[in-house]
Amino acid sequence: MAGRLQGQTDVPLDAVGREQAQTMARLLAALQPSAIVSSDLSRAVETAQALADIVKLDVTLDEGLRETFVGTWQGLTDDEIRDRFPEEYAAWRKDHYHQRRGGGEVEAEVADRAVAAIERALKAVPDRGTLVVVTHGGTARVSIARLLALPEQSTGVLGGLSNCCWSVLGEGHRGWRLLEHNAGSLPEPVFGDDR
Incomplete structure (x- = not known):
């Protein structure tokens, strides 16, 4: 589906995606995760399973x-x-966070459900443990912004995640x-979608 908005269409990984998942898994295994939670869409499940196979979770x-x-x-x-939805598209470009695309979800709703999923998964992680969350680019961005307590209008300051790249959040005295951010291609330079 190159160049197409996937959304919740359940598209499996292709050969490149499987190779990226294997590379990511070898790198993230060094974090010694305590738990892995994933979206139920097959591309995320396959990515999560690559790590799970290595760390035996x-x-x-x-x-x-x-x-x-x-x-x-x-x-x-x-x-x-x-071309098909010019007014809706223009409205969404002005306000990504509150405008529905194609009658679907707004970013605030995505953040609500994804952060709730992360919080559920964190309950199973021991103190000082590491949770790996395997999700999708848009969901990751709005979840990270919510966890960091960024104002809604500021979620765009976080660049999108490249495929099989990750962000690391840690708990501090004042929250997350x-x-x-967008790590994973090192030692090569990391490029976001804003280059």
Whole structure:
């Protein structure tokens, strides 16, 4: 589905995605995760399982970690969306956080369900343990922003995550802190979607 908005369409990993997942798994295994929770969409499950196989953990699935549901926009390219839904597209470009795409979810709803899923999964993690959350780019971005208590209008300051890259959050005295973002391609340079 290259160049198409996937949303919650259940698209499996291709050969490149499987290779990226294997590379990611070898790197994240060094974190010695205590638990792994994943979106139930097959591309996330397969990615999570690559890590689980190395660290010998089970993967807990939670549909709260799915990508944003974008309704009638799912499967369309950016050009197709602009052509078919010009007013809706323009409104969304002005306010990503509160405008529905294709009759689907708004980012605030995605953050609500995803952060709730993360909080459920954290209950199973021992003190000083590490939870690995396998989700999707848009869901990760709005969840991280919510956990960091960023104002809604500021979620865009976080660049999107590249495939099989990750962010690291740690608990501080005043809440969550962002320790790394869009990591995973090192020692090569990390590029976000804003280059």
